[in-house]
Amino acid sequence: MSYVIGVDLGTSAVKTVLVNRSGEVLFESSQPYPLYQPKAGYSEQNPEDWVEQTLVSLRKLMEMSNISAEEVAGLSFSGQMHGLVLLDKDGQVLRPAILWNDTRTTAECRLIEETLGADLLQIAKNRALEGFTLPKILWVQKHEPEIMEQAAVFLLPKDYVRYRLTGDFAMDYSDAAGTLLLDIASKSWSQTIAEAFSLPLSLCPRLVESFEEVGTLLPEIAEASKLTANTKVFAGGADNACGAIGAGILNEGQTMSSIGTSGVVLAYEERKELDFEGKVHFFNHGEKDAFYIMGVTLAAGYSLTWFKDTFAKDLSFDELLSGIDAIPAGSKGLLFTPYLVGERTPHPDANIRASFIGVDAGHSLAHFGRAVLEGITFSLRESIDIIRESGKTINEVISIGGGAKNETWLQMQADIFNSRIVKLESEQGPAMGAAMLAAYGCGWFDSLQACAAAFIRPAKTYEPNPETAVVYNELFALYQKIYGQTRELNEKLAQYR
Missing domain, CATH: 3.30.420.40 (ATPase, nucleotide binding domain)
Structure with a gap:
């Protein structure tokens, strides 16, 4: 038998699911982590908590399933969108992650609108809202310039966890679309938007497809999770994109x-x-x-x-x-x-x-x-x-x-x-979508549509x-x-x- 794992990094907990070739969720595990609100409107998490609890959840999943680690063909991710993780040139986290539901960036949103005008909707296709990533970057740029000076790259939550598991920096298009830095139509980082706020494009990681293999597990990660170092890791997607795939x-x-x-x-x-x-x-x-x-x-x-x-x-x-x-x-x-x-x-x-x-x-x-x-x-x-x-x-x-x-x-x-x-x-939502990305990435199916046909079954319909x-x-x-x-x-x- 062979299996894939879907990892859904949520706002309050990480959920992992073990799925077989028929799309059946055989086992699942969930591990919580804290949310910090140091001031009104602030919402932050420690990225290290995500990593530690993901490893605990994977280990528990493997222990309860009692399958051989060699039978897990690959894993992929779904993640909470928009959260800002800033890393220095050595890959070290510079400050707590600022989450999607943090509302401190209203002034930065107005600045984005005033600076970019019609270019914002033309390029990024979305309004400047407090939840998005670019306003958070500009907030750090203004209020914590010493942090911004040290920043070499930014990642989104699930991308940071994946980096810690594989050592690879990358971001998929579906999650990058929620940053306000992506040219949605051309699928490339926008030089126009970055330059407007004096941000180097080197701050943005390389872009990949959600089903793209980005590496395998680091040896110490494989040991901690009870998986093998040969386990394939796929980029994954934003929670809403993965929810769509899972449905x-x-x-x-x-x-x-x-x-x-x-x-x-x-x-x-x-x-x-x-x-x-x-x-x-x-x-x-x-x-x-x-x-x-x-x-x-x-x-x-x-x-x-x-x-x-x-x-x-x-x-x-x-x-x-x-x-x-x-x-x-x-x-x-x-x-x-x-x-x-x-x-x-x-x-x-x-x-x-x-x-x-x-x-x-x-x-x-x-x-x-x-x-x-x-x-x-x-x-x-x-x-x-x-x-x-x-x-x-x-x-x-x-x-x-x-x-x-x-x-x-x-x-x-x-x-x-x-x-x-x-x-x-x-119904497993984003976790199932992540598992489907891994199944498709592993070559189990010729397309995500074929995977959906095998994995997703309607139970009942309601006519108006x-x-x-x-x-x-x-x-x-x-x-x-x-x-x-x-x-x-x-x-x-x-x-x-």
Whole structure:
């Protein structure tokens, strides 16, 4: 037998999965690491924690599986995007990593927009947001110049772990796309952007494909992980790109809805000349010469968690949602906007906040629960519509994450998106995508599409109810008015938070 390993380096933990040639996840292991917030808005981690816990997770995976190390053909990575790791000329970390959810860089974002103007969207295809990597580099350049002077190269989180495992500096296109330093269409580092901020291009590592072999394990790493030094290591990809691969989003017309803490709508795309004016993200895919369009709802599953913890703390999620199937579409005239922590798509607005509109004395907990689910799904529908407006047909959506765990919510997605919804038999998300990159890189399959056909199996489909879809279409038009009519109120309320 032979196996591959997918390593998913998340924000709170690293997850490893052992997958066989049939795409079955036989064993998995997860190891947490701490998050540091030294000041309000700061979010940092120690890169060494990632390495140590990845090795622990790999070792536990091998011990519980009891397979021979020689049977592991290769491994690859998925990783949290945007995080900045600065290294000196000797490959030593210069400061804690600044993570994707760090918000200290608002001034740097404005500087990028003012300096680059229209070139930013022309080259990088994305707006300057606090989460991206370039603003973090500019923050260090301004506030920690002594650190910046020592910096020889920057890496993203999973690339640092891979460097420590192999000794090789590299970054794949899908993760590089989230730095604001990559020319998305030409798949090259942008000299225009780097020079605008006096950054040497030597700061950027070499670019590789996600399925490209970048080395084998260093002897001491092989010993610590209970693998062999011959284990092939493949570059891997950004967590969203790997999530798309793990859900089989590898052909034109394929779209995914992922509802975790945040919510993502992601569609496969081959047209590199598209211009969404920054309304959605446009990144390189893990598939060669392909892209993906992505809209983000910042508080998707988080909205449901907040609602339960605030108003129904003693109930489980199943108990909270048990009565929503008896509530009609529209929750008897109750609408919810999931702007608890601001919003990303289509309104990149840090000040906007959530609303319940139409609260009536006749509304029960179940009405509010259903309204929360509907509001989250309406927000995702906004991303669906932007993608459809680009000329793309969306007749089917793969639903993963928390939104795929409730039958009523799955049907609600079908009705609000007016599209067939597919639930997968086994859902491992980015970790599976990483394993698939390793399987393809090892030559098990002629293409990622062939790998997906073997590894990914649908479990159930949900077709839209035409009558309910009409009702939701009318309610969606009302939902879309709430942002414009509450924006000024929220800007004024921000001073009281």
